Amino acid sequence: xxxxxxxxxTNYGLSQKICERIQASLGAKGHAADVRPLxxxxxxxxxxxxxxxxxxxxxxxHHPSVLEFIRAHQGLLxxxxxxxxxxxxxxxxxxKNTPQTNPYLKRLLARSPWQPKLTGVFAGELxxxxxxxVDKHMMRFVMWINKGPTxxxxxxxxxxxxxxxxxxxxxxxxVNGHG
Ligand SMILES: Cc1cc2nc3c(=O)[nH]c(=O)nc-3n(C[C@H](O)[C@H](O)[C@H](O)COP(=O)(O)O)c2cc1C
Numbered sequence: 001x002x003x004x005x006x007x008x009x010t011n012y013g014l015s016q017k018i019c020e021r022i023q024a025s026l027g028a029k030g031h032a033a034d035v036r037p038l039x040x041x042x043x044x045x046x047x048x049x050x051x052x053x054x055x056x057x058x059x060x061x062h063h064p065s066v067l068e069f070i071r072a073h074q075g076l077l078x079x080x081x082x083x084x085x086x087x088x089x090x091x092x093x094x095x096k097n098t099p100q101t102n103p104y105l106k107r108l109l110a111r112s113p114w115q116p117k118l119t120g121v122f123a124g125e126l127x128x129x130x131x132x133x134v135d136k137h138m139m140r141f142v143m144w145i146n147k148g149p150t151x152x153x154x155x156x157x158x159x160x161x162x163x164x165x166x167x168x169x170x171x172x173x174x175v176n177g178h179g
Contacts (some may be wrong), residue, residue, distance in 0.1 A: 006035045010056055010087075011173055026168065050175045077114045089126060170171030
């Protein structure tokens with residue numbers, strides 16, 4: 001039974017929920033997994049058989065800690081089954097929802113010294129009621145530019161959970177050595 005470390009970098013919790021779904025899916029296949037925040041995870045990543053990093057986008061960027069972790073642990077990440085996924089709203093557009101077409105994941109990979117065997121992109125959620133006044137107005141401006149929902153009452157999750165399950169299945173294959 002393999003033990004996987006699922007590390008998330010989140011602002012509003014969705015990346016954590018996606019990690020928890022992957023954890024449940026791995027659990028159903030008989031694999032253990034721990035879900036931890038990327039910053040302050042409090043565990044030794046070297047003690048795990050596989051590592052998955054999931055990070056969301058805020059104001060056009062993944063949190064700097066994502067690349068910092070990758071740079072600091074690149075040897076370890078290369079030596080084990082490992083995967084990376086990004087969560088963002090641009091990925092709600094069919095033309096930008098794959099690792100090959102999503103600008104944020106592409107940019108992160110271009111800067112990363114580790115090229116994971118498995119990558120994923122998941123569309124995020126939009127819930128203006130949860131954002132502070134500045135973020136709220138910035139998000140509305142971004143949505144206006146992108147022809148997205150600009151009504152402050154909007155609460156919508158674009159995440160394709162079937163796609164998350166499919167990704168979890170690929171993680172399980174990696175963990176089993178068949179990825
Ligand atoms: C303040 C703010 C800024 C955001 N900026 C972007 C952005 O520049 N591009 C994008 O595609 N999504 C953007 N998003 C959307 C988030 O990536 C999306 O809400 C995602 O679900 C957040 O995941 P998390 O809860 O794990 O942080 C932004 C969200 C917020 C709240």
